[in-house]
Amino acid sequence: MEREGFSNDQVDQVLGHLFSGLAVFYAEICEWLIDADLSQRFLADGARTLPEWVSARFGLRHSTAAQLVRVARRLQDLPRLREMFATGELSLDQTDAISKLVSPETEEAVIEECLGLSNAALDRAARRANPPSTAEEREAWRERWLSIQYTLDGIRAHMNADLPGVEMSLVESAIRERADRMPPNPDSGIFDPYPQRMADGLVELSTTTGDEHASGPTQIVVHADLDALIESSETGVAEVQGGPVIANETARRLSCDPLVECAVYDHTKVLGIGRRSRLIPAWLRHQLWHRDGGCQFPGCGTRNFVQAHHRTHWADGGPTDLDNLILLCGYHHRFLHEHGWVIEDDGCRKHVFRRSDGQIYPPIRPRLDPRLRVLVGQRT
Ligand SMILES: [Zn+2]
Ligand SMILES: [Zn+2]
Known part of the structure; x- marks a missing residue:
């Protein structure tokens, strides 16, 4: 389709409204799915579950259908999130991740903190908020397997594992x-x-x-809250660096082995070495990896060739503390130096990126334009 004659700003604006509209449609679908859920009409069509029916009936991948049903059910108890989804301010993926983080009591405050976080950061926060149980870890171990299959001519082979x-x-x-x-x-x-x-x-x-x-033994680093390592504790979270969130009992098992490096957090100390050096010691680099998990530039998240950037440069008096460091890939690190981008702290979010022309990136999503609402035809 011909798109000539539109300025970059116009394209940006139109896409913003279309994606808001898409979210509004999804929100509307979720409302109707609840009706379908209650009526159990999918049973009559031979489906065992609602996601199975949605997938078959409307040609969606099972994962997409399951996501919609999951979101629809959770939103029943979350009026504020439901409203923001219905006005197009949050996408389906954002709504999905945030719904795993909030309860009816914490909804307002947590949504505020989540706005502006990347989907990767939201998904990770959601995983940390729902760590696996010891029983689930046991189940995963019972179902482990690995297979290697050669092609008939033996020239190639495939390896799969769980x-x-x-x-x-x-x-x-x-x-x-x-x-x-x-x-x-x-x-x-x-x-x-x-x-x-x-x-x-x-x-x-x-x-x-x-x-x-x-x-040179292979090492993994486990980051654990002090609480998580106390016998039969239900609180605290443990996570493998760059890997999964694990059950507390699994963290205790791993921390017995001196080959597994274990970083323990008691959440009371400032982490860093201050002005002593601009070089980042290995333990601090691990903490930084644990917090960021990859390049923090919006939409990037790459884990290869990342570098630690001092937000306030060492030469300008910036300390080598966790608070002043952020992981960026080599490509995006240049944006903070040669291309004049800055990272700000707006009190709510730690890492707000601002382009060299002063615009916040990514911009806040617009609510659906009221003139387009007619197209969506929301039920009242
Ligand atoms: Zn830098
Ligand atoms: Zn990057």
């Missing part, structure tokens, strides 16, 4: 550690794409000798 998240983190960290050290391809002189280096890392992992392994 492991508990913690064990897969160990495998992943060992492969990544080797992938990160792979030299450039000697034929091309440049680095192969990362997935290919991961494959090389796996092969190298399998061909290194025991001696080599003993000198």
